[in-house]
Amino acid sequence: MKWHEVSISTKEENEEQLSIFLNTISKGVSVEHSVDILKSKIDNFDDKFRLDPTDYPESDIRILVYFDETQNIDSKLNDIKQFVKETPLKSKDNIEISAKLIDEVDWENEWKKYFHNFKVGKNFFIVPSWEYDDADIADSDKVIKIDPGMAFGTGDHATTSLCLTLLEDVIKADDKVIDVGTGSGILSIGAYLLGARSIKATDIDELSLQVSKENFVLNGCDDEISVMPADLLKDETEHYDVIVANILAHIIDDMIDDAYELLNENGRFIASGIIVEKQDEITAHMKECGFAIKEVLEEDGWVAILAEKVS
Numbered sequence: 001m002k003w004h005e006v007s008i009s010t011k012e013e014n015e016e017q018l019s020i021f022l023n024t025i026s027k028g029v030s031v032e033h034s035v036d037i038l039k040s041k042i043d044n045f046d047d048k049f050r051l052d053p054t055d056y057p058e059s060d061i062r063i064l065v066y067f068d069e070t071q072n073i074d075s076k077l078n079d080i081k082q083f084v085k086e087t088p089l090k091s092k093d094n095i096e097i098s099a100k101l102i103d104e105v106d107w108e109n110e111w112k113k114y115f116h117n118f119k120v121g122k123n124f125f126i127v128p129s130w131e132y133d134d135a136d137i138a139d140s141d142k143v144i145k146i147d148p149g150m151a152f153g154t155g156d157h158a159t160t161s162l163c164l165t166l167l168e169d170v171i172k173a174d175d176k177v178i179d180v181g182t183g184s185g186i187l188s189i190g191a192y193l194l195g196a197r198s199i200k201a202t203d204i205d206e207l208s209l210q211v212s213k214e215n216f217v218l219n220g221c222d223d224e225i226s227v228m229p230a231d232l233l234k235d236e237t238e239h240y241d242v243i244v245a246n247i248l249a250h251i252i253d254d255m256i257d258d259a260y261e262l263l264n265e266n267g268r269f270i271a272s273g274i275i276v277e278k279q280d281e282i283t284a285h286m287k288e289c290g291f292a293i294k295e296v297l298e299e300d301g302w303v304a305i306l307a308e309k310v311s
């Protein structure tokens, strides 16, 4: 088996915007930082990833994106180039994109050695499933056991951790929740641990649906979370107390009207995956629909918006 490896050299400030997009179109993404960048982030990275600076490029960053050999690499390259062209990236300087075919290595599991326990929000403790027995877990921790496999959602990405933080603020016992674009299922598990029940987790990606089901079993909440394929809220008919979606801004924009319709009175919509530059556009659309903006959290150039349905 061979893989297409697409290499994107760019400035560090583009990492988050590019990574979230590339994760949605590929089989895997890894980011290599230059030594200097790594040094400046060592405190951030060390506990979760224990990186070795000698593995990294000498300047800026290199994002490696993987597609299996059956995928149409020319069309994927076009998608990437179009995204780079049309997105207001933080830096448009010196972006170089190239592709090559490489032999299979066990990179699907390689990243696991860099992924370790960490805390998110006030009380969440994310534990890779393969480290659970060794984890030093406090009684107060709400433990999310996770094996994201090839789905998005380890919890270390700002957009995911911001959603978990907002869920801590809004979920009340027995709230009915829908998690749109569940990925690894991490936000549904978080909602369950906070007391939500009758949770629905949806995604358009088959692999994410499979991975999320496995994670629900792992966390003993598969009875409370139904998993189904869906394109945003287009065919949804049930009503919810909380809707959470961590996708990209233009996709969130497509679901704002449906979210308003499907929320119960005073229901809350948590939306993330939104770059700071798109915040005003999204909040304006939310307000037009009747939402009140209750809180906006920001980290690493990403925002998560908490909106409430008011009549």
Ligand SMILES: C[S@@+](CC[C@H](N)C(=O)[O-])C[C@H]1O[C@@H](n2cnc3c(N)ncnc32)[C@H](O)[C@@H]1O
Pocket (backbone or CB within 6 Å): 020, 024, 151, 152, 153, 154, 155, 159, 160, 163, 180, 181, 182, 183, 184, 185, 186, 187, 202, 203, 204, 205, 208, 230, 231, 232, 246, 247, 251, 273
């Ligand atoms: C950034 S990941 C978020 C995963 C997880 N919820 C988290 O917060 O870490 C976005 C997810 O949305 C899914 N997605 C993208 N477009 C979608 C759509 N139109 N309808 C449903 N899910 C979608 C992707 O397959 C992916 O699993």
